Amino acid sequence: MGKLILIVDDSAAVRQQVGMALGQAGFETVEAGDGREGASAVAKNPNIAMVISDVNMPNMNGLEMVSEIKKNPSNRALPILMLTTEGQPALIKQAKEAGAVGWIVKPFNASQLVATVKKLTA
Amino acid sequence: MWRFWDKRKHQDEGEEANKLAPSFDVIMDAPAKECPKCARLPKHVDGTIGEYRARIRERVQSAKDTSETEILAVGDCVKDIVNHTRQYIEESKELLEKNLTAQATSLDNYLGYAKQTVGAQNSTVQQALTLSEDISKAGTAVDKLANQARLLALNAKIESARLGSAGKAFSVITEEMNHLSGEIAKTNHLIADSIKAIKECLPTIMNQTRSQIEKLEAFSSTMRQLKDGVEKSISTTNSTGNTRLDTILELAYSALSHLQYQDPMVQDLQKIDVLMKKLNDEVNGELGIPLTAQDTPVHIKTLGGTLKNSKDDSDPLPDAGEVLLF
Numbered sequence: 126m127g128k129l130i131l132i133v134d135d136s137a138a139v140r141q142q143v144g145m146a147l148g149q150a151g152f153e154t155v156e157a158g159d160g161r162e163g164a165s166a167v168a169k170n171p172n173i174a175m176v177i178s179d180v181n182m183p184n185m186n187g188l189e190m191v192s193e194i195k196k197n198p199s200n201r202a203l204p205i206l207m208l209t210t211e212g213q214p215a216l217i218k219q220a221k222e223a224g225a226v227g228w229i230v231k232p233f234n235a236s237q238l239v240a241t242v243k244k245l246t247a
Numbered sequence: 248m249w250r251f252w253d254k255r256k257h258q259d260e261g262e263e264a265n266k267l268a269p270s271f272d273v274i275m276d277a278p279a280k281e282c283p284k285c286a287r288l289p290k291h292v293d294g295t296i297g298e299y300r301a302r303i304r305e306r307v308q309s310a311k312d313t314s315e316t317e318i319l320a321v322g323d324c325v326k327d328i329v330n331h332t333r334q335y336i337e338e339s340k341e342l343l344e345k346n347l348t349a350q351a352t353s354l355d356n357y358l359g360y361a362k363q364t365v366g367a368q369n370s371t372v373q374q375a376l377t378l379s380e381d382i383s384k385a386g387t388a389v390d391k392l393a394n395q396a397r398l399l400a401l402n403a404k405i406e407s408a409r410l411g412s413a414g415k416a417f418s419v420i421t422e423e424m425n426h427l428s429g430e431i432a433k434t435n436h437l438i439a440d441s442i443k444a445i446k447e448c449l450p451t452i453m454n455q456t457r458s459q460i461e462k463l464e465a466f467s468s469t470m471r472q473l474k475d476g477v478e479k480s481i482s483t484t485n486s487t488g489n490t491r492l493d494t495i496l497e498l499a500y501s502a503l504s505h506l507q508y509q510d511p512m513v514q515d516l517q518k519i520d521v522l523m524k525k526l527n528d529e530v531n532g533e534l535g536i537p538l539t540a541q542d543t544p545v546h547i548k549t550l551g552g553t554l555k556n557s558k559d560d561s562d563p564l565p566d567a568g569e570v571l572l573f
Binding site for chain 2: 136137138141142143146149161217221225226227228229230231232233234236238241243245
Protein backbone atom coordinates (compact mmCIF):
# COMPACT_ATOMS: atom_id res chain seq x y z
CA MET A 126 0.00 0.00 0.00
CA GLY A 127 1.35 3.41 -1.04
CA LYS A 128 1.90 6.43 1.16
CA LEU A 129 -1.15 8.59 1.84
CA ILE A 130 -1.14 12.08 0.33
CA LEU A 131 -3.72 14.77 1.14
CA ILE A 132 -4.69 16.98 -1.81
CA VAL A 133 -6.25 20.30 -0.81
CA ASP A 134 -7.75 22.39 -3.61
CA ASP A 135 -11.12 24.04 -4.18
CA SER A 136 -11.02 22.84 -7.81
CA ALA A 137 -12.28 19.28 -8.19
CA ALA A 138 -10.52 19.09 -11.59
CA VAL A 139 -7.14 19.89 -10.01
CA ARG A 140 -7.78 17.37 -7.21
CA GLN A 141 -8.66 14.79 -9.87
CA GLN A 142 -5.52 15.43 -11.93
CA VAL A 143 -3.15 15.44 -8.96
CA GLY A 144 -4.91 12.32 -7.62
CA MET A 145 -4.56 10.53 -10.97
CA ALA A 146 -0.88 11.43 -11.30
CA LEU A 147 -0.09 10.28 -7.75
CA GLY A 148 -2.32 7.20 -8.00
CA GLN A 149 -0.45 6.22 -11.14
CA ALA A 150 2.80 6.39 -9.20
CA GLY A 151 1.43 4.11 -6.46
CA PHE A 152 0.39 6.71 -3.87
CA GLU A 153 -2.91 6.66 -2.01
CA THR A 154 -4.76 9.98 -1.92
CA VAL A 155 -7.43 11.76 0.12
CA GLU A 156 -8.97 15.10 -0.84
CA ALA A 157 -10.16 18.29 0.85
CA GLY A 158 -11.97 21.21 -0.77
CA ASP A 159 -10.49 24.05 1.30
CA GLY A 160 -7.97 24.86 4.02
CA ARG A 161 -10.37 24.19 6.86
CA GLU A 162 -11.20 20.72 5.54
CA GLY A 163 -7.49 20.12 4.92
CA ALA A 164 -6.46 21.00 8.48
CA SER A 165 -9.28 18.86 9.82
CA ALA A 166 -8.22 15.89 7.65
CA VAL A 167 -4.64 16.12 8.96
CA ALA A 168 -5.90 16.27 12.56
CA LYS A 169 -8.09 13.21 12.03
CA ASN A 170 -5.73 11.05 9.98
CA PRO A 171 -2.23 10.46 11.37
CA ASN A 172 -1.36 8.29 8.33
CA ILE A 173 -1.14 11.30 6.02
CA ALA A 174 2.47 11.37 4.82
CA MET A 175 2.33 14.64 2.91
CA VAL A 176 0.00 17.52 1.99
CA ILE A 177 -0.25 19.22 -1.42
CA SER A 178 -2.26 22.42 -1.18
CA ASP A 179 -3.53 25.31 -3.25
CA VAL A 180 -3.15 28.84 -1.83
CA ASN A 181 -6.33 30.68 -2.83
CA MET A 182 -9.27 28.80 -1.37
CA PRO A 183 -12.52 29.74 0.34
CA ASN A 184 -13.06 29.50 4.14
CA MET A 185 -9.37 29.07 4.95
CA ASN A 186 -6.58 29.72 2.46
CA GLY A 187 -3.58 27.45 1.98
CA LEU A 188 -1.14 29.56 3.98
CA GLU A 189 -3.50 29.80 6.94
CA MET A 190 -3.94 26.04 6.71
CA VAL A 191 -0.17 25.47 6.84
CA SER A 192 0.07 27.62 10.00
CA GLU A 193 -2.88 25.79 11.53
CA ILE A 194 -1.38 22.35 10.81
CA LYS A 195 2.08 23.34 12.04
CA LYS A 196 0.64 24.55 15.36
CA ASN A 197 0.56 20.90 16.37
CA PRO A 198 4.15 19.85 17.22
CA SER A 199 3.52 16.32 15.94
CA ASN A 200 3.02 17.78 12.44
CA ARG A 201 6.36 19.58 12.36
CA ALA A 202 7.90 16.96 10.08
CA LEU A 203 4.83 16.67 7.84
CA PRO A 204 5.85 18.02 4.41
CA ILE A 205 3.39 20.51 2.91
CA LEU A 206 3.88 21.47 -0.72
CA MET A 207 2.05 24.47 -2.19
CA LEU A 208 0.63 23.95 -5.71
CA THR A 209 -0.77 27.22 -6.99
CA THR A 210 -0.94 29.72 -9.83
CA GLU A 211 0.38 32.33 -7.43
CA GLY A 212 4.03 33.25 -7.67
CA GLN A 213 4.59 36.46 -5.73
CA PRO A 214 7.84 36.29 -3.76
CA ALA A 215 6.03 37.71 -0.71
CA LEU A 216 3.58 34.81 -0.69
CA ILE A 217 6.35 32.27 -1.24
CA LYS A 218 8.25 33.77 1.67
CA GLN A 219 5.13 33.65 3.80
CA ALA A 220 4.62 29.96 2.95
CA LYS A 221 8.21 29.16 3.82
CA GLU A 222 7.89 30.93 7.16
CA ALA A 223 4.63 29.11 7.88
CA GLY A 224 6.38 25.77 7.43
CA ALA A 225 5.73 24.73 3.83
CA VAL A 226 8.52 22.71 2.21
CA GLY A 227 8.08 23.86 -1.37
CA TRP A 228 6.13 25.72 -4.02
CA ILE A 229 5.02 24.56 -7.46
CA VAL A 230 3.47 26.92 -9.97
CA LYS A 231 0.46 25.60 -11.92
CA PRO A 232 0.02 24.24 -14.51
CA PHE A 233 2.11 21.43 -13.11
CA ASN A 234 4.14 18.76 -14.84
CA ALA A 235 2.88 15.37 -13.62
CA SER A 236 6.23 13.57 -13.63
CA GLN A 237 7.94 16.49 -11.91
CA LEU A 238 5.22 16.59 -9.25
CA VAL A 239 5.50 12.84 -8.67
CA ALA A 240 9.31 13.08 -8.46
CA THR A 241 9.00 15.90 -5.91
CA VAL A 242 6.45 13.95 -3.82
CA LYS A 243 8.67 10.85 -3.91
CA LYS A 244 11.64 12.92 -2.80
CA LEU A 245 9.74 14.58 0.04
CA THR A 246 8.17 11.35 1.34
CA ALA A 247 11.31 9.20 1.06
CA MET B 248 -29.71 60.43 -12.33
CA TRP B 249 -28.29 58.21 -9.52
CA ARG B 250 -26.36 59.74 -6.78
CA PHE B 251 -23.49 58.06 -5.03
CA TRP B 252 -23.28 57.91 -1.25
CA ASP B 253 -19.80 57.54 0.15
CA LYS B 254 -19.91 56.38 3.77
CA ARG B 255 -16.45 57.71 4.51
CA LYS B 256 -17.50 61.26 3.65
CA HIS B 257 -20.26 60.97 6.23
CA GLN B 258 -18.17 59.39 8.99
CA ASP B 259 -18.09 62.55 11.10
CA GLU B 260 -21.87 62.69 11.06
CA GLY B 261 -22.18 59.61 13.28
CA GLU B 262 -24.10 56.37 13.02
CA GLU B 263 -27.45 57.98 12.30
CA ALA B 264 -26.24 59.60 9.10
CA ASN B 265 -24.58 56.38 7.94
CA LYS B 266 -27.71 54.40 8.47
CA LEU B 267 -29.16 56.47 5.66
CA ALA B 268 -26.36 55.38 3.36
CA PRO B 269 -26.84 51.99 1.76
CA SER B 270 -23.74 49.87 1.11
CA PHE B 271 -21.84 50.28 -2.14
CA ASP B 272 -23.19 47.02 -3.50
CA VAL B 273 -26.82 48.05 -3.16
CA ILE B 274 -26.47 51.75 -3.76
CA MET B 275 -27.47 51.37 -7.39
CA ASP B 276 -30.80 49.91 -6.42
CA ALA B 277 -31.39 52.46 -3.69
CA PRO B 278 -33.60 55.53 -4.22
CA ALA B 279 -31.72 58.68 -5.22
CA LYS B 280 -30.59 60.76 -2.31
CA GLU B 281 -29.44 64.33 -2.49
CA CYS B 282 -26.07 64.74 -0.86
CA PRO B 283 -23.86 67.76 -1.47
CA LYS B 284 -20.79 66.00 -0.03
CA CYS B 285 -21.02 63.07 -2.46
CA ALA B 286 -19.67 63.30 -5.95
CA ARG B 287 -21.94 62.86 -8.91
CA LEU B 288 -21.11 59.87 -11.12
CA PRO B 289 -19.75 60.81 -14.53
CA LYS B 290 -22.11 60.09 -17.40
CA HIS B 291 -20.10 57.24 -18.97
CA VAL B 292 -20.20 55.21 -15.77
CA ASP B 293 -23.69 56.28 -14.99
CA GLY B 294 -26.23 53.49 -14.85
CA THR B 295 -26.61 50.22 -13.14
CA ILE B 296 -22.91 49.44 -12.63
CA GLY B 297 -23.67 47.16 -9.73
CA GLU B 298 -26.09 45.18 -11.83
CA TYR B 299 -23.53 44.73 -14.63
CA ARG B 300 -20.85 43.72 -12.19
CA ALA B 301 -23.13 41.19 -10.63
CA ARG B 302 -24.00 39.80 -14.05
CA ILE B 303 -20.34 39.63 -15.07
CA ARG B 304 -19.48 37.84 -11.82
CA GLU B 305 -22.33 35.45 -12.42
CA ARG B 306 -21.12 34.73 -15.96
CA VAL B 307 -17.54 34.27 -14.82
CA GLN B 308 -18.65 31.84 -12.13
CA SER B 309 -20.86 30.01 -14.60
CA ALA B 310 -18.02 29.75 -17.14
CA LYS B 311 -15.69 28.56 -14.42
CA ASP B 312 -18.18 25.91 -13.27
CA THR B 313 -18.81 24.74 -16.84
CA SER B 314 -15.11 24.54 -17.57
CA GLU B 315 -14.49 22.65 -14.34
CA THR B 316 -17.28 20.17 -15.11
CA GLU B 317 -16.01 19.58 -18.64
CA ILE B 318 -12.41 19.15 -17.53
CA LEU B 319 -13.54 16.70 -14.84
CA ALA B 320 -15.44 14.75 -17.50
CA VAL B 321 -12.38 14.71 -19.79
CA GLY B 322 -10.29 13.58 -16.80
CA ASP B 323 -12.74 10.74 -16.15
CA CYS B 324 -12.53 9.74 -19.83
CA VAL B 325 -8.73 9.72 -19.71
CA LYS B 326 -8.88 7.61 -16.56
CA ASP B 327 -11.29 5.18 -18.27
CA ILE B 328 -9.15 4.97 -21.42
CA VAL B 329 -6.05 4.24 -19.39
CA ASN B 330 -7.83 1.67 -17.21
CA HIS B 331 -9.31 -0.08 -20.24
CA THR B 332 -5.95 -0.11 -22.03
CA ARG B 333 -4.23 -1.46 -18.92
CA GLN B 334 -6.92 -4.10 -18.61
CA TYR B 335 -6.48 -4.98 -22.29
CA ILE B 336 -2.71 -5.34 -21.86
CA GLU B 337 -3.21 -7.50 -18.77
CA GLU B 338 -5.85 -9.68 -20.42
CA SER B 339 -3.73 -10.10 -23.57
CA LYS B 340 -0.78 -11.11 -21.43
CA GLU B 341 -2.87 -13.63 -19.49
CA LEU B 342 -4.34 -15.05 -22.70
CA LEU B 343 -0.92 -15.38 -24.34
CA GLU B 344 0.55 -17.00 -21.26
CA LYS B 345 -2.41 -19.35 -20.97
CA ASN B 346 -2.13 -20.38 -24.64
CA LEU B 347 1.62 -20.74 -24.41
CA THR B 348 1.35 -22.90 -21.29
CA ALA B 349 -1.31 -25.08 -22.95
CA GLN B 350 0.83 -25.52 -26.08
CA ALA B 351 3.95 -26.20 -24.03
CA THR B 352 2.11 -28.77 -21.90
CA SER B 353 0.73 -30.45 -25.00
CA LEU B 354 4.18 -30.53 -26.59
CA ASP B 355 5.75 -31.87 -23.37
CA ASN B 356 3.13 -34.63 -23.29
CA TYR B 357 3.81 -35.53 -26.92
CA LEU B 358 7.57 -35.52 -26.40
CA GLY B 359 7.16 -37.66 -23.27
CA TYR B 360 5.03 -40.14 -25.21
CA ALA B 361 7.48 -40.16 -28.13
CA LYS B 362 10.43 -40.74 -25.79
CA GLN B 363 8.55 -43.52 -24.06
CA THR B 364 7.75 -45.20 -27.40
CA VAL B 365 11.32 -44.86 -28.64
CA GLY B 366 12.55 -46.20 -25.28
CA ALA B 367 10.23 -49.23 -25.61
CA GLN B 368 11.47 -49.80 -29.17
CA ASN B 369 15.04 -49.68 -27.93
CA SER B 370 14.26 -52.18 -25.23
CA THR B 371 12.60 -54.52 -27.75
CA VAL B 372 15.61 -54.29 -30.05
CA GLN B 373 17.86 -55.07 -27.07
CA GLN B 374 15.73 -58.13 -26.30
CA ALA B 375 15.90 -59.22 -29.94
CA LEU B 376 19.69 -58.96 -29.76
CA THR B 377 19.77 -61.10 -26.63
CA LEU B 378 17.44 -63.66 -28.25
CA SER B 379 19.56 -63.82 -31.38
CA GLU B 380 22.60 -64.46 -29.16
CA ASP B 381 20.66 -67.31 -27.50
CA ILE B 382 19.68 -68.69 -30.93
CA SER B 383 23.32 -68.53 -32.03
CA LYS B 384 24.30 -70.55 -28.96
CA ALA B 385 21.49 -73.03 -29.69
CA GLY B 386 22.72 -73.26 -33.33
CA THR B 387 26.20 -74.19 -32.13
CA ALA B 388 24.66 -76.95 -29.93
CA VAL B 389 22.57 -78.18 -32.88
CA ASP B 390 25.67 -78.25 -35.07
CA LYS B 391 27.46 -80.32 -32.44
CA LEU B 392 24.50 -82.73 -32.29
CA ALA B 393 24.47 -83.07 -36.13
CA ASN B 394 28.19 -83.92 -36.10
CA GLN B 395 27.61 -86.51 -33.38
CA ALA B 396 24.69 -87.98 -35.40
CA ARG B 397 26.89 -88.15 -38.51
CA LEU B 398 29.65 -89.86 -36.50
CA LEU B 399 27.04 -92.24 -35.09
CA ALA B 400 25.74 -93.01 -38.64
CA LEU B 401 29.31 -93.66 -39.83
CA ASN B 402 29.93 -96.12 -36.97
CA ALA B 403 26.57 -97.81 -37.66
CA LYS B 404 27.53 -98.12 -41.33
CA ILE B 405 30.82 -99.84 -40.39
CA GLU B 406 28.97 -102.19 -38.05
CA SER B 407 26.32 -103.01 -40.68
CA ALA B 408 29.07 -103.79 -43.26
CA ARG B 409 30.69 -106.13 -40.80
CA LEU B 410 27.38 -107.99 -40.39
CA GLY B 411 27.15 -108.57 -44.15
CA SER B 412 23.71 -109.35 -45.63
CA ALA B 413 22.16 -109.40 -42.13
CA GLY B 414 23.10 -105.76 -41.69
CA LYS B 415 21.91 -104.62 -45.11
CA ALA B 416 18.60 -103.15 -43.88
CA PHE B 417 20.39 -101.42 -41.03
CA SER B 418 22.76 -99.91 -43.65
CA VAL B 419 19.78 -98.12 -45.28
CA ILE B 420 18.88 -96.52 -41.90
CA THR B 421 22.46 -95.39 -41.36
CA GLU B 422 22.45 -93.80 -44.83
CA GLU B 423 19.29 -91.91 -43.95
CA MET B 424 20.74 -90.85 -40.59
CA ASN B 425 23.82 -89.55 -42.34
CA HIS B 426 21.66 -87.68 -44.85
CA LEU B 427 19.49 -86.23 -42.01
CA SER B 428 22.50 -85.03 -40.04
CA GLY B 429 23.80 -83.38 -43.20
CA GLU B 430 20.46 -81.62 -43.72
CA ILE B 431 20.40 -80.50 -40.04
CA ALA B 432 23.90 -79.07 -40.42
CA LYS B 433 22.91 -77.28 -43.65
CA THR B 434 19.73 -75.81 -42.07
CA ASN B 435 21.70 -74.81 -38.99
CA HIS B 436 24.15 -72.93 -41.19
CA LEU B 437 21.26 -71.15 -42.86
CA ILE B 438 19.86 -70.15 -39.41
CA ALA B 439 23.33 -69.03 -38.30
CA ASP B 440 23.68 -66.87 -41.41
CA SER B 441 20.22 -65.29 -40.78
CA ILE B 442 21.01 -64.68 -37.12
CA LYS B 443 24.29 -63.12 -38.16
CA ALA B 444 22.44 -60.81 -40.56
CA ILE B 445 19.89 -59.89 -37.83
CA LYS B 446 22.69 -59.22 -35.31
CA GLU B 447 24.35 -56.94 -37.83
CA CYS B 448 21.06 -55.03 -38.38
CA LEU B 449 20.13 -54.64 -34.72
CA PRO B 450 22.96 -52.20 -33.76
CA THR B 451 21.96 -50.02 -36.72
CA ILE B 452 18.34 -50.00 -35.49
CA MET B 453 19.59 -49.23 -31.96
CA ASN B 454 21.74 -46.38 -33.24
CA GLN B 455 18.82 -45.00 -35.20
CA THR B 456 16.59 -45.23 -32.11
CA ARG B 457 19.24 -43.52 -29.97
CA SER B 458 19.55 -40.81 -32.61
CA GLN B 459 15.77 -40.36 -32.57
CA ILE B 460 15.82 -39.93 -28.77
CA GLU B 461 18.65 -37.38 -29.04
CA LYS B 462 16.74 -35.47 -31.71
CA LEU B 463 13.60 -35.48 -29.60
CA GLU B 464 15.56 -34.21 -26.60
CA ALA B 465 17.11 -31.47 -28.73
CA PHE B 466 13.66 -30.54 -30.05
CA SER B 467 12.29 -30.50 -26.50
CA SER B 468 15.13 -28.22 -25.40
CA THR B 469 14.53 -25.89 -28.38
CA MET B 470 10.84 -25.76 -27.54
CA ARG B 471 11.65 -24.91 -23.90
CA GLN B 472 13.95 -22.11 -25.07
CA LEU B 473 11.23 -20.91 -27.44
CA LYS B 474 8.70 -20.90 -24.57
CA ASP B 475 11.13 -18.96 -22.34
CA GLY B 476 11.73 -16.51 -25.20
CA VAL B 477 8.03 -15.99 -25.81
CA GLU B 478 7.43 -15.54 -22.07
CA LYS B 479 10.20 -12.96 -21.94
CA SER B 480 8.72 -11.20 -24.98
CA ILE B 481 5.29 -11.12 -23.35
CA SER B 482 6.78 -9.66 -20.19
CA THR B 483 8.77 -7.05 -22.16
CA THR B 484 5.74 -6.16 -24.28
CA ASN B 485 3.67 -5.82 -21.14
CA SER B 486 6.23 -3.63 -19.47
CA THR B 487 6.70 -1.49 -22.62
CA GLY B 488 2.92 -1.17 -22.94
CA ASN B 489 2.65 0.06 -19.36
CA THR B 490 5.52 2.51 -19.84
CA ARG B 491 3.88 3.87 -22.99
CA LEU B 492 0.62 4.12 -21.11
CA ASP B 493 2.33 6.09 -18.34
CA THR B 494 3.65 8.47 -21.01
CA ILE B 495 0.18 8.77 -22.57
CA LEU B 496 -1.27 9.47 -19.16
CA GLU B 497 1.36 12.09 -18.43
CA LEU B 498 0.66 13.79 -21.75
CA ALA B 499 -3.06 13.68 -20.99
CA TYR B 500 -2.43 15.33 -17.60
CA SER B 501 -0.40 18.04 -19.28
CA ALA B 502 -3.15 18.55 -21.87
CA LEU B 503 -5.78 18.81 -19.14
CA SER B 504 -3.60 21.08 -17.08
CA HIS B 505 -3.07 23.41 -20.03
CA LEU B 506 -6.76 23.26 -20.85
CA GLN B 507 -7.45 24.56 -17.39
CA TYR B 508 -5.13 27.49 -17.51
CA GLN B 509 -4.83 28.47 -21.12
CA ASP B 510 -8.15 27.81 -22.75
CA PRO B 511 -10.05 30.64 -24.50
CA MET B 512 -12.40 30.99 -21.57
CA VAL B 513 -9.51 32.02 -19.36
CA GLN B 514 -8.39 34.50 -21.98
CA ASP B 515 -11.89 35.96 -21.97
CA LEU B 516 -11.78 36.14 -18.19
CA GLN B 517 -8.51 38.00 -18.46
CA LYS B 518 -10.15 40.53 -20.80
CA ILE B 519 -13.03 40.92 -18.35
CA ASP B 520 -10.48 41.33 -15.61
CA VAL B 521 -8.78 44.15 -17.52
CA LEU B 522 -12.10 45.88 -18.19
CA MET B 523 -13.17 45.53 -14.57
CA LYS B 524 -9.86 46.99 -13.46
CA LYS B 525 -10.36 49.96 -15.81
CA LEU B 526 -13.85 50.43 -14.46
CA ASN B 527 -12.48 50.20 -10.96
CA ASP B 528 -9.81 52.79 -11.73
CA GLU B 529 -12.33 55.11 -13.31
CA VAL B 530 -14.78 54.89 -10.44
CA ASN B 531 -11.91 55.19 -8.03
CA GLY B 532 -10.45 58.17 -9.89
CA GLU B 533 -13.73 59.97 -10.26
CA LEU B 534 -15.08 59.38 -6.81
CA GLY B 535 -12.05 58.56 -4.72
CA ILE B 536 -13.76 55.38 -3.64
CA PRO B 537 -11.60 52.30 -3.96
CA LEU B 538 -13.64 49.18 -4.51
CA THR B 539 -13.18 46.67 -1.73
CA ALA B 540 -10.88 43.71 -2.35
CA GLN B 541 -13.86 41.46 -2.50
CA ASP B 542 -15.38 43.47 -5.32
CA THR B 543 -12.26 43.78 -7.45
CA PRO B 544 -11.59 41.26 -10.18
CA VAL B 545 -8.19 40.48 -8.67
CA HIS B 546 -9.91 37.59 -6.97
CA ILE B 547 -11.55 36.15 -10.04
CA LYS B 548 -10.12 32.68 -9.78
CA THR B 549 -9.50 30.39 -12.68
CA LEU B 550 -9.83 27.01 -11.09
CA GLY B 551 -7.56 27.69 -8.21
CA GLY B 552 -5.53 30.78 -8.94
CA THR B 553 -5.51 34.49 -9.56
CA LEU B 554 -5.25 35.67 -13.15
CA LYS B 555 -1.73 36.53 -14.14
CA ASN B 556 -2.39 39.97 -15.56
CA SER B 557 -4.15 41.09 -12.42
CA LYS B 558 -0.88 40.90 -10.52
CA ASP B 559 1.46 43.72 -9.87
CA ASP B 560 4.16 43.83 -12.58
CA SER B 561 6.81 44.19 -9.91
CA ASP B 562 6.12 40.62 -8.77
CA PRO B 563 7.51 38.37 -11.49
CA LEU B 564 5.82 34.99 -11.70
CA PRO B 565 7.93 31.85 -11.48
CA ASP B 566 7.64 29.67 -14.58
CA ALA B 567 4.67 27.30 -14.75
CA GLY B 568 5.57 23.88 -13.41
CA GLU B 569 8.66 25.25 -11.68
CA VAL B 570 9.39 23.50 -8.39
CA LEU B 571 10.86 25.58 -5.59
CA LEU B 572 11.96 23.53 -2.60
CA PHE B 573 12.78 25.54 0.51
